[in-house]
Amino acid sequence: MIINTHNDWDSLEEIIVGRADFAHIPPADPSMKNFMYAHLTNEEIEKYVGSYNQNLLEEANEDLDILSEVLEDCGVIVHRPERQLSHLQIQTPKWRTTGWHNYCPRDIFLVLGNNIVEVPSVMRSRMFETWSYNKILQRAFDDGAKWFSAPKQIIEDNNFDFSDLSKPTLMNNEILFDAPNVIRIDNDLIFQISNSGNEKGAEWLQRMFPEYNVHIERDAYSGAHFDSTVIPLRKGLVLLNGLRCNQNNYPKFFKDWEKIFFSDIVSTDSKDSGISSDSIGLNLLSVNNDLVIVDENQKPLINTLEQYKIESIPLSMRHARTLGGGFHCVTLDLKRK
Numbered sequence: 555m556i557i558n559t560h561n562d563w564d565s566l567e568e569i570i571v572g573r574a575d576f577a578h579i580p581p582a583d584p585s586m587k588n589f590m591y592a593h594l595t596n597e598e599i600e601k602y603v604g605s606y607n608q609n610l611l612e613e614a615n616e617d618l619d620i621l622s623e624v625l626e627d628c629g630v631i632v633h634r635p636e637r638q639l640s641h642l643q644i645q646t647p648k649w650r651t652t653g654w655h656n657y658c659p660r661d662i663f664l665v666l667g668n669n670i671v672e673v674p675s676v677m678r679s680r681m682f683e684t685w686s687y688n689k690i691l692q693r694a695f696d697d698g699a700k701w702f703s704a705p706k707q708i709i710e711d712n713n714f715d716f717s718d719l720s721k722p723t724l725m726n727n728e729i730l731f732d733a734p735n736v737i738r739i740d741n742d743l744i745f746q747i748s749n750s751g752n753e754k755g756a757e758w759l760q761r762m763f764p765e766y767n768v769h770i771e772r773d774a775y776s777g778a779h780f781d782s783t784v785i786p787l788r789k790g791l792v793l794l795n796g797l798r799c800n801q802n803n804y805p806k807f808f809k810d811w812e813k814i815f816f817s818d819i820v821s822t823d824s825k826d827s828g829i830s831s832d833s834i835g836l837n838l839l840s841v842n843n844d845l846v847i848v849d850e851n852q853k854p855l856i857n858t859l860e861q862y863k864i865e866s867i868p869l870s871m872r873h874a875r876t877l878g879g880g881f882h883c884v885t886l887d888l889k890r891k
Contacts, residue, residue: 555568555693555694555696555697555699555888556568556668556697556698556699556889557665557668557669557670557694557697557699557888557889558667558668558889558890559665559667559738559887559888559889559890560666560667560738560740560741560890561738561739561740561786561789561890562737562738562785562786562840562882562887563786563787563788563789563840563842563843563890564842564843564890564891565841565842565890565891566625566628566630566840566841566842566887566889566890566891567629567630567631567889567890567891568630568631568632568633568887568888568889569625569630569631569632569633569885569886569887569888569889570632570633570634570635570659570687570690570885570886570888571618571621571622571625571632571633571634571659571884571885572618572634572635572655572656572657572658572659572879572884572885573615573618573634573635573637573655573656573657573686574606574611574614574615574618574655574656574657574873574877575611575615575637575638575640575656576605576611576637576638576639576640576641576653576655576656577605577606577611577614577640577654577655577657577877578604578605578606578640578641578652578653578654578655579602579603579604579605579606579654580603580651580652580653580654580677580678580679581600581603581651581652582596582599582600582603583649583651583678584711584713584714585676585677585678585679585709585713585714586599586651586677586678586679587599587714587716588676588713588714588716588723588724588749589676589677589749589750589778590829590878592716592719592723592749593719605641606876606877610873610876613872613873614657614872614873614877617869617870617871617872617873618884620869620870621847621869621871621881621884621885622634624847624867624869625841625847628841628845630841631889633690633888635656635659635686635687635690636686636687636688636689637656637686638653638656638683638685638686639653640652640653640654640655640656640683641653644678644679644681644682646681646708648708648709648710649678649709649710651678651679652679653679653680653682653683654677654679654680654683655683655877656683656686656687657877657878657879657883657884658878658879658883658884659687659884659885659886660733660734660781660879660882660883660884660885660886661673661675661680661732661733661734661779661879661883662675662680662683662684662732662733663684663687663733663886664733664736665886665887665888666738666743666763666766668698668699668700669699669700669701669702669763670691670694670699670700670701670702670888671702671703671704671733671762672684672701672702672703672704673704673731673732673733673755674704674705674706674707674728674729674730674731674755675707675730675731675732676707676709676713676724676730676731676732676749676750676751677709678709681707681709694888702762704729704758705728705729705758707728707729707730708728709728709730710727710728712725712727713725713727713728713730721776722747722748722749722752722776723749724748724749724750724751724752725752726752726753726754727754728754729752729754729755729757729758730751730752730754730755731745731750731751731752731755731756731759732750732751732778732779734750734779734780734781734882734883735748735750735751735755735779735780736751736759736780737780737781737784737786739786739807741765741766741767742766742767742769742807743759743763743766743767743768743769744769744771744780744784744805744807745759745768745769745770745771746771746772746774746775746779746780746783747770747771747772747776748775748776748777748778748779748780749776749777749778750778750779753770756768756770769805769807771805771807773803773805774798774799774803774804774805775795775798775799779883781837781882781883782795782830782833782834782835782836782837782880782882783795783798783799783833783836784799784804784805784808785836785838785882786808787814787840787843787846787859787862787864788843789843790811790812791811791812791814791862792808792811792812792813792814793814793816793836794808794813794814794815794816795816795817795819795833795836796815796816796817797817797819797832797833798833799815800815801815814858814862816836816854816855816858818854818855818858819832819833819835819836819852819854819855820832820835820849820851820852820853820854821835822835822849822851822874822875829875829876829877829878830874830875830878830879830880831875832875834874834875834878834879834880834883835849835851835852835855835874835880836852836855836880837849837874837879837880837881837882837883838855838880838881838882839881839882839885841867843864844863844864844865845864845865845866845867846859846864846865846866846867847866847867847869847881848866848867848868848869848881849868849869849870849871849874849880849881850868850869850870852868856868869881871884
């Protein structure tokens with residue numbers, strides 16, 4: 555099991571696909587409010603807290619199983635995490651909460667070449683989420699991968715400031731970031747400052763991996779993850795979420811790339827507890843630089859990609875908004891050729 559991936563478009567050979575079992579919305583606390591519901595009061599958040607509907611989770615797992623089968627049909631080796639009781643209580647000397655889910659491996663691991671990094675997630679409920687992937691990582695380590703863990707986060711209340719929601723609500727008090735705050739372009743890493751990643755996170759990444767160039771991005775989107783906002787499709791071609799990006803605020807790293815500003819996103823899965831916005835419709839997974847897996851409802855996107863000679867495999871991800879993850883989120887590529 556060899557880990558080696560430098561971007562999101564080289565030919566995919568090995569991947570992790572998450573699971574929806576035991577998914578559970580954790581109690582309202584500042585870290586959960588920051589990531590999911592910054593615009594709501596704690597009282598409004600509390601009505602969403604608890605286990606997801608079992609039928610919803612079964613449908614989500616069906617979609618993940620089909621995704622796994624399609625990837626295997628494309629010649630990709632697929633790994634799945636162990637089922638973990640996400641709803642159980644988590645406690646540290648500073649706070650108490652419950653887990654969330656094992657649905658989005660992309661959020662908690664960053665793969666840089668032969669290095670796999672357990673990132674210091676901004677959410678308390680994700681403190682032990684990596685455990686369900688431990689056997690996969692142990693195998694990768696035994697086969698030569700370099701396995702790092704970022705400094706263990708404390709996530710005290712003073713890491714969050716909700717006084718001005720036009721700015722990131724995550725403060726710069728300790729090293730905190732989720733992996734989808736980072737876009738990998740071979741030896742260049744674009745790091746988004748947002749509610750899910752701060753300056754200390756970018757600084758830690760640059761010091762730990764001096765062979766990479768970390769480019770800090772502040773302008774395009776400050777909500778949470780970046781992988782439904784800026785999507786490199788191949789070297790020289792980038793898909794940009796037109797609901798968030800324009801000619802003035804897109805990451806200038808891409809100034810010489812061909813840019814697709816796309817905003818015709820089809821609204822789906824509008825459950826009241828939806829964590830993600832309609833932009834999750836752009837959360838696609840590249841099998842190679844000519845083939846992507848995309849939400850079957852996003853026909854305008856599929857048609858647009860065809861104009862750039864990129865074929866699509868349309869699949870269902872019925873609860874992407876509700877559970878907070880599309881095809882890129884629910885996977886973690888381990889090896890690309």
